Amino acid sequence: MHFVYILYSKILDKFYIGFTxxxxxxxxxxxxxxxxxxxxxxxxxKIAYTERFxxxxxxxxxxxxxxxxxxxxxxQALIKSTE
Numbered sequence: 001m002h003f004v005y006i007l008y009s010k011i012l013d014k015f016y017i018g019f020t021x022x023x024x025x026x027x028x029x030x031x032x033x034x035x036x037x038x039x040x041x042x043x044x045x046k047i048a049y050t051e052r053f054x055x056x057x058x059x060x061x062x063x064x065x066x067x068x069x070x071x072x073x074x075x076q077a078l079i080k081s082t083e
Contacts, residue, residue: 002059004066006049006075007031009042015075016045019063024050049079 005024007016016039020027031039053059
């Protein structure tokens, strides 16, 4: 399984979009650990959205599609559509 996920930080009021071949919870733990990178700027990241794919290429393409939106409103609408 492969996953596209969206994390949200209330401190930064920002979203982070990624994909993983491990569990999303395991990936979140890596984002919350001491590391270099964008998610190191806050320690309150929460999983806001996930999508599951059988194929890695599909997951990568979906991640790219969401990132190209560059729109907080579209990301929020996507998250809200699954609530």
